[in-house]
Amino acid sequence: MLKDKRYLVLEDGTVYEGYQFGGKADRAGELVFNTSMFGFQEMITDSAYANQIVTFSYPLVGNTGFNSEDSETMKPTIAGIVVREAALLPSNFRTNETLHDYLERHNIPGISGIDTRSIVRKIRDGGTLRAVLSDSDDVDAVIETLKSTDETVHSVRDVSTSSPYISTGVGSRVVLIDLGKQESLVRSLNSAGCEVTVVPHDTPTYDILRMKPDGVIISSGPGSPEDIPSIVDNVRTIAEQVPVFGVGLGHQAIALAFGAKIEALPFGHRGSNIPVRNIERKTVEITSQNHGFAVSRESLEQTDLVITHEAINDDSVEGIRHKSLPIMSVQYYPGAIDGPDDSSYILEEFINRMNKENNHA
Incomplete structure (x- = not known):
């Protein structure tokens, strides 16, 4: 560890x-970057990173270690991480485990001693690339392995719960469709008094409505909603019955269900410092984001959806609502624990709207 060589090999031949x-396994995935300065436990355990190799631009990762409370999932699906320096001796009163020990336990490989900011520039200028983390110095063989691996690197099926379960609350009943949810979202809903029933991504509409929810939330997750046509087909039917809120991938699923299109971003939005303009409030919010796709602005013109939020850096769509139905969604994480709380009001708005629609207010 930290003496044995490891190689990051990109599909363009860069080594x-x-x-x-961390773990010993050779792993392939889409190489992306994140510019956050903190919240590494939450990011490494975010299911939206399924089968991706994440490069952290911050120079020191792991100095607060891992604890038993902040993980977004108990089964991380990230393919690997790339850092400049990995802290082996964390200093934090909540620490239960080092970064190395956590990654080793989950067989997730890491590589250190890398000029991560050069990788950020490469991806920013040329777009995302496929890559392999390998302990072999036979670059040609590693590249052949990369070419032979499945390019379908995202799978909601692999990160969604396999059976429904309830996180107890005393207020409104919320059904959370799990596309790769963050545990912090469930905790936020519970803190607001909601009873949350988490259901698999492919739960039939009939079964969801039979639960008599006051509202339905479609969670974040990996990949594109075009990979999960069943949930897209269900959204419109559900939205005609109860209020619906979408986060991340769930936001894109709502847009697709009502006639919009999804487009790939050149290098995605991944970080906890991304500015978003609230068009209706005329304010700016700093947000935590993790996505490689976005709703096409032009495609919304022929729909009943209205843009409520937009990214300041590239004008991409960050939030929408329906003109007449109680539907709203955002591309980013509202009130994420690994980022700013500028947008925490959004969950409150949905809960208030849900209560109003169901005469609970």
Whole structure:
């Protein structure tokens, strides 16, 4: 560990030489970057990173270790991480485990000693690339392995719950369709008094409505909603019955269900410092984001959806609502625990609207 060599090999033939830590497995995935300065436990356990190799631009990762409370999932699906320096001796009173030990336990490879900011520039200028983390210095063989691996790197099926379960609350009944949800979203809803029933991504509409929810939330998750046509087909039917709120991938699913289109971003939005303009409030919010796709602005013109939020850096769509139905969604994480709380009001708005629609207010 931190002495044995490890290689990050990109599909264009670029090779970065660094040092091993974490798991031993050779792993392939889409190489992306995140610009956050904190919240690494939450990011590493975010299911939206399923089968992706994440490069962290911040120079030191792991100095607060891992604790038993902040993980977004108990089964991380990230393919690997790339860092400049991995802290092996964390200093935090909540720490239960080091970064190395956590990654090793889940067989997730890491590589350190890398100029991560050069990778950020490469992805920013040329777009995302496929890559392999390998302990072999036979670059040609590694590239052949990369070419032979399945390019379908996202799977909601692999990160969604396999059976329904209830997170107890005393207020409104919320059904959360799990596309790769963050546990912090469930905790936020419970804190607001909601009883949350988490259901698999492919739960039939009939079964959801039979639960008599006061509202339905479609969670974030990996990939594009075009990969999960069943949930897109269900959204419109559900939205005609109860209020619906979408987050991340759930936001895109709502847009697709009502006639909009989804487009790939050149290098995605991944970080906890991304500015978003609230068009209706005329304010700016700093948000936590993790997505490689976005709703096409032009495609919304022929729909009943209205843009409520937009990214300041590239004008991409960050939030929408329906003109007449109680539907709203955002591309980013409202009130994420690994980022700013500028947008925490959005969940409150949905809960208030849900209560109003169901005469609970």
